Amino acid sequence: MLSRTAQIRLMSSHPEVYDPCDDSFALVDALLADRANLVEHHPSICMEVGCGSGYVITSLVLMLGEDSTGCHFIATDINPHAVGVTRKTMEAHGCHAELVTTDIASGLEMRLAGSVDVMVVNPPYVPTPEYEVGQFGIASAWAGGENGRSVIDKILPVADKLLSDKGWLYLVTLTANNPSEICLQMRKKGYASRIVLQRSTEEESLHIIKFWRDLDTQLEPPIPTITPNGSSGGNGFLGGGRNY
């Protein structure tokens, strides 16, 4: 059977590029678990912001399989080395995404507004001093500033602008990022959300959150609280009428 995810032995690497790690695997596992929905969703444009080594975008192309011919894949990274590594990783897997070296989606925002059906983001979420944020090279893969939220908070409005009416966003967060507050912020923009995967590693507690536009969202009961040990209260749904 054809592999549905990128293979480590085919991954390219570079000293200035973050290798796939627990967070990348968690995001890909969350996408795999949601694969049937993704196929059903028939996305025309899928985008990854911050593609790093290319593990996630390559896996997304592979898991959509034959359906991927009906889809345009775009991946960006602020680190030119990362985009170069993604290019090699994709070539090694025999698949293609359009790559752009840029800060989040700068240069794409005007023309791609309202067009992205699936966006995946594994942002730099590690709490660090603010001056470490936005530097070139490998630090851009993790340095997240105060509470690890500096870059996430820049990405969310861009995602809101780019996502189509049926657009879905998958976002990797850490407990320290205050995921419930992120959900609340997105809810004010009209998004329902659900924690699609939780995983505690030796170092961190990861939550993969899926967001989708939902006009009924603001009528829903309060969002679940997420405790520091990684368990969520309630059923983890922040949904309105539809649930993905």
Add this chain to the structure above:
Amino acid sequence: MRLLTHNMLSSNIKGVTNGFPLLIEVEKVVEKQVDFNEDFLRNMFAKIEWKALVEASRTMGYTELPENSESSMLNSDEFLRKFHHALLELHLEEGALVCPETGRKFPVNKGIPNMLLHEDEV
């Protein structure tokens, strides 16, 4: 870089108001065969700025696209094949994208446009 991506890019320099479409400086074009998918082309047609695609494909040496287009043309297989070729199979491998307002060049190397700005452009 496919011309579909070119059609989605615009100059991101602070203060620029007419940043689309970016002009193309060609050093090297490569053609790569892509699976034909009619539904995808129909979906994309509405999102494409036709004039920009025609100009860009000409710059890349492909002159088969009609000057104007309308959705009824999507019934023609010949039109769809040309649209497919221009949109997906022509790649700018080496060259630059040029801001139409300022002339600032964004390099394209190994098929990857670099849209990063200098501090005074953000």
